[in-house]
Amino acid sequence: MSGIDIRHPHALPMAKARKSVEQVAAKLADRFGVTYAWSGDTLGFNGAGVDGKIDVSPDQLHVTAKLGFLLTALKGPIEAEIRRVLDEKF
Template sequence: MAGIDISHSHALPPQRARAALDDVAAKLAQRFDMRTAWDGDRLTFSRSGVDGAIDMQPGLLHVTAKLGFLLAAMRGPIEAEIRRVLDEKFS
């Protein structure tokens, strides 16, 4: 399985960072039929072909994902879109 591992710094207070991640989760669920759930400060997401999480830490988000065979071929564009969304929501 191909993987994605992104660290993204931010300056949002915890409540605003969590609200922004809730917005991201809603869009993932709507656009890609992802299942999302909070486990403490970790937002997990999954669907056929991808399992991942966004760990929320003070000043840092850490995105990890395992991509299945079909999505592994699109790792570059997927990673670029994740970075774009993080920049949009957390910069």
């Protein structure tokens, strides 16, 4: 399995950061059938070929994901899209 590991700084209050992360997760759920749930300040998500989490701390987000075989070939574009969305939201 291939992996994604992105750390992204932010300056939002925790409540607003969590809300923004949840908005992104909701879009992923609509577009790709990903399911997600919060456990403390960590949003876990999974779907066909992906299993990951987003840890929200007061000054950064940490996105980690394991990609299944079929998504491994798309790791670069997936990572680029995650970075683009993080730059847009945070």
